[in-house]
Amino acid sequence: MSRSQSAAFGIDQLTDAEIESGTSILLTGEDTDAIESVFYRLLAAEDNERSIVLATDDDGRSVTRAFDGIESGLSDRAEILTCDGPSHSDAVTAIEDLTDLTATGMTFSTVVANAQQETPRFRAGIFLASSICGAVDDTRSVYRFLNSNFLTELRRGDGLGVCAIDTGADIGSSTSSIVAGLETSFTGRIDIADSGLTGTTLETSGIDGLPETIETNL
């Protein structure tokens, strides 16, 4: 194994710009639907890639539908860990207890390692990390999980990572303070500044190659 100098990841569903391999993105906003739309567009795998999603609030079928709603057959390239429902296919792994971050972390690492046996390129994401923060008693375990099982995979492999936070959620602490802390450990941030019938405005920071503002129709 070696740290790869790999090709950038395209995000055609949002912009023509590309994101460098190894980039970790903190995706924030108060509109959960808009966060979800942007999240799955960032996670949409191309032919030689796999998507790995830790879904805290959705079952496997919902995640499958979210991918296929972007492009038919996209879910065929996805590995799904769901904290809300059973495993209905080989591509879906059920997480019994969201607050058991030891088991969740080990399962997540295993899925990433297995996916890399097939193709080294992957897009990994958590939707929603704010739900994990809200569920656990001690936020330090979330930090340990992100450090041990999420950010490391991106540093070691040929991947793109997205960690979604609903800033309107009750996470048992100061949301702005937690986001400020997380932001320093992630490569950059995409914030959903505005979303409505006429379009969605994304403000980006710290991500090489992306414009500071992206206007898109989701």
Add this chain to the structure above:
Amino acid sequence: MLIVDEDEASDISTAVEAESGLTTVDADTVKGATEALKNDSFDCIVTRYELTDGTGMDLVNTVRSEAPQTPVVLFTDVPPSEIDTASFEDLIVEYLNSDLPDAHDRLGFIVDDVISHSVQVGFMAPENEEGRLEALSSYDIEELPIEESFSRLSDLIASHFDASVSFIGLIEEKQENFLACTGADWDSLTREKTICTHSMLQEDVMVVEDVREDSRFSENDTLENLGIRSYAGANMTTPDGHVIGQVCVLDDKPRGYDADERAELEQFAETVMEILELRDTLQTAQKPEAEA
């Protein structure tokens, strides 16, 4: 590095030594590994899951209690679904399936990575942590005559805010060292047990009005035992922008700080940095004379 394996310690040792160049110590039981932990500190621990007197998770439990920031890699062919985590829900470990075709290559790489990046800590580190630590080490703290100045300043800060405790602390890689402390007798704290390691990530003053109501700190026994109920911290920022420490006030009751008070705390932090810079500059200027 500590390797805990009943049967194949030599295989694991070979794999990690080849990649990391570290010396390994072998143990074959939870008890043996626990004894080793009492006698030595380790950069990393690699353990199997199934051991004769317990499991690798039992060992992780001990490590998290004795040396919480030491990374542990669980190297096993037991799938995650068969690992009993019910009693260890927040003992995050690095898991690697030893049945993977490239498992030993991965293990060496992972061990090197977890040591280089302190990956299993319960806090988020700044992306430029390496540069920050270099900036901190550029100050010869032990040699600078700052103790009395900082003690006086710490006394003034506590008095000004009518706080039960105030301190000036430097945030090292694994711990916070207190240069001055009024109202308590603290030398250092493990980094993930401090509020400062969170505060340093914010540009402005961080206030925690009630630690019992904040999930980042409410389960932190150290804070509870120290009687810390509220917190306000301002960054000590070097001229090139690295946050190397904090100037803080604590209280044993819930408390807020208004905008003026936050601004004043920032001014105290700036004053601390000015003293540190001046002392450091003076010492550097005097060195050639003394040597001559």
